[in-house]
Amino acid sequence: MTKKQIWTWLLFLVWAVFVNACNVWIIRPLVADFALLGVVAIVALAILWIISVPAKYRRVWIGFTIFSLLVGDGLGEIATKPWLPKVALSLVTILGLTIIGWAFTRFKYRYFLGSALVLLILNWLLPLDEWAFLTHFQVAYRARLPMQNSDLTALPLQVIHTSHGTAVVTLENIQETDKQIQNDAQAAGDTPDSLENLLRNAQHRYAFVELVQSGGHFHLDSLPTDSLSAVDPMAFTASFFPFIRGYWMVDNGQVVQYMAPAQSPTVLVDLVHNSGYLPSLLTAVGESTERQETQDWQTLLTQLKVPASNDALHIEQGKLKGMYDGQPVSIPVHAYSVIATGSFTAPGAHEVLLQGVNDLEVVSLDTRRVVTDYHGDTLHPLPSDVVTGPIDNSGRDVIFVNSSPAIILQAEASGQWRQLYQATNDSLRFETSVRFAGDAVPEIITDDPSYIRNSPVRYLTSYTYRDGQLVRNWRVFRTNLVNVNAVQFAPGGSQYIVASNYGTGELFVLKRHRWPVVPAASVLLGITIIAGLWLRLRAGRRARHA
Amino acid sequence: MRKYSIAAAIWIAAAAFVLPGCSPAVQPQTNQPSDEKGVPVPASTWDTILASARLGSAAKTYMVKTTGTLIQGSLHSSYSVYGGVNPPDRANFGFVEGNDYTKFYQQGKAAYYYDNGRWKQTQALSDINPYASYAAIIEAAAKRGVKLVQLKQEYVNDEYCDVYRAILPGDIANVKPNWIPDAMEGTTGDIQYTFYVGQTDHYLRQVSTVSVGGLPHVGSMEADVDTVFFDMNQPVAEVTLPKDLVQQLENAGN
DSSP states (O other): OHHHHHHHHHHHHHHHHHHHHHHIIHHHHHHHHHHHHHHHHHHHHHHHHHHSSSSGHHHHHHHHHHHHHHHHHHHHHHHOOHHHHHHHHHHHHHHHHHHHHHHHHOOOHHHHHHHHHHHHHHHSOOOOGGGGGGGGGEEEEEOOOOOOOTTTTSOOOEEEEETTTEEEEEEOOOOOOOHHHHHHHOOSSSTTTTHHHHHTTTOOOOEEEEEEEEEEEEEEEEGGGGGGGGGOOGGGTTTTTTEEEEEEEEEEEEEEEEEEEEHHHHHHHHHHGGGGHHHHHHHHHHHHHHHHHHHHHHHHHHTTOOOOOOOOOEEEEEEEEEEEEEEEEEEOOSSSSEEEOOOSSSOOOOOOEEEEEEEEEEEEETTEEEEEEEEESSSOOOOOEEEEEESSSOOOOEEEEEHHHHHHHEOOTTTTEEEEEEEESTTTTEEEEEOOOOOOSSSSEEEEEEOOOOOOOOOOEEEETTTEEEEEEEOOOOEEEEEEEEEETTTTEEEEEEEEEETTOOEEEEEEEOOOOOHHHHHHHHHHHHHHHHHHHHHOOOOHOO | OOHHHHHHHHHHHHHHHHHGGGSSOOOOOOSOOOOOOOOOTTTTHHHHHHHHHHHTTTOSSEEEEEEEEEETTTTTEEEEEEEEEEEETEEEEEEEEETEEEEEEEETTTEEEEEEEEEEOOOOOOOOOOHHHHHHHHHHHHHOOOOEEEEEEEEEETEEEEEEEEEHHHHHOOOOOOSOOOOOOOOOOOOOEEEEEEEEOOOOOEEEEEEEETTTTTTEEEEEEEEEEETTOGGGGOOOOOHHHHHHHHHHHO
16 A cells, blocks of 8 residues: 555544544534524535535545445434444445445545444444534443333432442343243242243343442443442332332342333222322322332342341431431431432532422431421422532522522521522423532533424533533533432542433443543644635636646 | 525525524423412311312212323322223223233223223222212311412313412311221321312312322322313213223123
């Protein structure tokens, strides 16, 4: 290969990757954030770029660019398919587009094929659609766990802290062959329902797995049974509660969850017959399902000889119970659930945020009493979607309430709660607040719709709270992220974002980086266009002088 | 050359206006509670609403549809019911709960439900009439003199309705069903009820509720439910034997 050939190859390969990166980092965000204005900007950008390509190369270069974008887009689309269709569709995409590209440009097809192969490899390392993360994050780990949409809408995630360290627990669909089902069915017989339960739920059974970090790497493991005491079963049934419930069983030493309708037809008919009282009947349905689930979970723990621990703060018979500072806690409260611990009314205070019926309560562990409470409006009840965290360096935590619109509340010991912020649209959702390495103030992580378009399509966005306003730090143009958690896997270690994808079994572990990816890509694109224009101008002058 | 530039300009302008059509567009918000303050109406208006529910409960046939969203944490679950009622003891319902579908059919003292591809016998109810439960709760609210406001009229199914909203205190709207064996720990707070009364036929056409329940271990659960009544005294709402039940019972006889 001559030097010129090497340079040509490099030019084609780098350009194929670069235009795809520009597509994900510049073009798509322009439309997502600025709607019509974004499209106009893209049209202007495209015209400018087309003009900048010297006329001699225009056919080949524009053809090749469109080819690269189509291949990238196609492969990104194919990336989520099972392997056989993936291989077949990739082949069809690459060969088909190469032929079309060649037919249009009449240029050496090996450059087309070569670039497509490079895109194929890159897409295999990280699917093109996930490149959106790269503007602000490294994808430290990603996995696609088997999951059926009819069972779960997204992978449920719960962060647990045990003697083994910090882990994120989730569910994974057990891939059963007909033979395994036959074998399991032979062994099922310890209760009258066990055979029917097993067969009705074959292919719909889920195993508990945990995401752990060891030696700087992430991997998924089956959940050790002694960690089960730290697991909250309700976190794994919330998405279908209360009409469908979770069942648990031990299969080959592994805890398995499956789902089935929770209520008998008699209950369902009563809900119609007495539908005037439906709101309170639905609470009853919830309690009935919760009782069955709690009882089954306790039975499971007993069966596995996992010591049930009552040390964690919880609500029992109208009292906040648990252990704090080596002392048992028992404080009368109105609430039903523990949301979080933190310093809500004063820096350094040890407090617990609780939620009741349309009501939030702050309990002090120092003085062992209810400090203050907040009642929601009946017309806009407080949702159970509440997260807490710091928004500044005051040492106090605030309360993010994801009502529509979402609000930020600051609890005050005086009883007068302050509303620090109200979202300007109904779709903003607060996910968590986190302080990444190098942050001067904590970042508020949200899922938020675009600037100027009132569309509920939401993207992962970071804000800083300043003077009553949220100021945007960055936005990752990746939508459909749910169950977003900020997790520190090792004490003093890096903060990671762990999230699952709505509708698929995808799981992402993201680590913040601070390279100026988007500015760098924009500058490079700008330089390319200016260089092209300058070349054309110079060639034009020469032609006139000649 | 000039001609080409004009053509190009037109093409680009057209593209700029057509392409946005391909981008995701504004979508209407759903399930948002109304922000209307409403106009207070005298307590006697309860009588109108009560009359509309009683009119419904006296209907020979009607259809009912309920859709509920249960919000717990960041994800929602849902359930829905669709069916016909011929009081006092004839009804069929279809239930969708998550990814599961069941059916119920009753005539007289015979009742069946459909589960996993098969009809099974179940307990019959002595009188099925959803309207009656609304009449009962409206009567209780009227007796208590609960404040009522009127919102702007809305179109439900096939007619305009007068819309009234009331916040019913938990003690009126709370019942303990007999399928919960012992005392309940969970409670439901004050409930927002919105009643839709037909302007021409004067039936209670729709009831929407927004409520929050507190549950042990789980925490709070919001329930947004719409119940719509339609086809009152229409032949369409007449309950007939499900074909697959007939088939199943015929086969069982052989």
